[in-house]
Amino acid sequence: MAVKYRITPVKDNLSQEKSTRYIARSSGRMTADLNMVSRKIAGSCSASPADVSLVLIAFTDILTDLLCDNYNVHVPPLGVFSLSLKSESHETPEEVNHTSVKKLQLQFRPSKEIIDRLKVAKLQKTI
Numbered sequence: 001m002a003v004k005y006r007i008t009p010v011k012d013n014l015s016q017e018k019s020t021r022y023i024a025r026s027s028g029r030m031t032a033d034l035n036m037v038s039r040k041i042a043g044s045c046s047a048s049p050a051d052v053s054l055v056l057i058a059f060t061d062i063l064t065d066l067l068c069d070n071y072n073v074h075v076p077p078l079g080v081f082s083l084s085l086k087s088e089s090h091e092t093p094e095e096v097n098h099t100s101v102k103k104l105q106l107q108f109r110p111s112k113e114i115i116d117r118l119k120v121a122k123l124q125k126t127i
Contacts (some may be wrong), residue, residue, distance in 0.1 A: 002124035004028040027126050048125040067106070 006027040009020050032040075038052040047055075063081060066073050072082040087104035090096050110118075 002122040004124050004126045006126050024123075077111045077113040079108055079114060082107045082109075 004027050005024040009022055009024045010021050012021050017040045034053055034056060035049070038049040038056065041047065041052045042049040062074055067081065067083050072080055081111050084103065084105045084107050085101050087096070088100045088102060090100065
């Protein structure tokens with residue numbers, strides 16, 4: 001298992017020389033759907049894929065409810081889910097109300113365990 005990356009040119013518009021630099025970008029990503037995740041989890045425990053799917057779907061409902069009730073949701077060893085707001089600024093506090101909020105965003109802070117496991121991930125260059 002390796003995280004695939006490709007080399008990508010980027011223009012350096014901040015310097016006087018306007019040179020091209022190169023960076024690594026992840027590539028070849030695929031999407032793991034609910035069925036695949038459920039089968040993989042079921043393969044490592046006594047739950048069936050259907051049981052795992054039911055729990056994940058229920059977790060999604062509960063997570064949404066808790067976030068909307070102003071909770072941060074800590075799921076060890078996964079991490080913390082929380083909401084943040086994008087809001088317009090106003091001249092006075094009295095002008096700020098619910099219409100000032102333009103966007104709710106889901107935030108996720110992974111646990112230290114996940115961060116540490118990702119630090120040792122293998123990388124593979126693609127062409």
